Amino acid sequence: MALEQLNASAPPVGFVGAGRLGRALAARWYRTQRQKAPLWSRRFQNGVLDDGKGCDAFSIVSLDSVLAAEIVVAAIPNKAIGALASICANLAQFDGVLLVAGIDLPTIDVQRFIPASVVVRIVPILLPGRDDVASLVLEPAAKDARWLNCMRVLRAMGPVYYVDDEAAFDVIMHLTSPFSVVTRVALKRAVGEFLTSKKVHPKWMPIAERVIWQALLTSPPSQGTAADSGETEVATPGGITEAGLREVETLSNSMLDVLSAMSRRADELRLLTNGQ
Known part of the structure; x- marks a missing residue:
């Protein structure tokens, strides 16, 4: 598929977490947008990955630098977000869009950690051999300008599938x-x-x-019921x-x-x- 190339005025994106998901998302953001995104993780020491290797696809920065972005993708457990917010005032006061990939806490609990932000649960769908990233997204109740900007970013990375029911989202995410x-x-x-x-x-x-x-x-x-599919x-x-x-x-x-x-x-x- 032809992905939208965002211009220089697009909302900046930052990443938290350097596990396989965090690295893959940051790398694919670079490949689709040719923009090197800021990424923070506890696993970084002295500007390199914990395996001693650097990365050309993203910049290793402080957590405060990531939080300067308008949209932050958190590829860590949701409970870890709460722990970070308790020791990082800038995270607790973050007022952009926080895309959370964790499944351990519902949206309302993450929102309590960072009340000024728009918290959106997301399941990135990474396909082998593909640069684009499809997303299953739980739509937020409040759809202000911050969310509209975020939607542009998600669509630039790949197809987006919206669900507005968290119970349904928790079931459908297993199919990704x-x-x-x-x-x-x-x-x-x-x-x-x-x-x-x-x-x-x-x-x-x-x-x-x-x-x-x-x-x-x-x-x-397929159209019709599962029985006659x-x-x-x-x-x-x-x-x-x-x-x-x-x-x-x-x-x-x-x-x-x-x-x-x-x-x-x-x-x-x-x-x-x-x-x-």
Whole structure:
């Protein structure tokens, strides 16, 4: 997709957190906008990463420097934001947009830490081999000019999917990067074992993977209910697709088990946070 190139007057963006998510978001911001964003993390010492390497995609700065931005992406647990706000007055008084990627606290609790800000929960969707970043966003109740500017930034990074119900957001977020990673791993394994069982040379594995992902990514969302999904998409002769559809219940039950396991883990994280 063609991403919007923001101009020099665009709202500045800063990043908090240098885990895999924080680094990936800052790096992709640089690749899409050619702007080196400020990033702060406890893991930085003397201007380098904890592994001793620097990075050309973002600038390692102080937390106060990051907070000079109008939009701050916090790729750390939400509880950690509260701990930082208790020792950093500039964070507690931050009045820009705070995009939080943590799942351990709801929006209202993070808002108490930083009352003057617009707190927005976000789930970045990072796809391998892609520079753009899609986002699942929980829309804030107050949609002032700060949020409108933030929407421009999010759209410049990739597709944005808005949800205005936090309970629904907490469920749908499992279908983003966590479930897609599991699905990709499962498909790769299934395709590999299928080719092996048919004595197909491993050199054809990349083409087999590209074919299946091309078919999945170019298919529009199914219409109708989940029960009849697929019935109108049959496009193979001789009943090949129908034979596969007869096994859909087994496949969907396995996928439901995966989603249930991730949901239980998310609930455990929230319980641990509330208990501390």
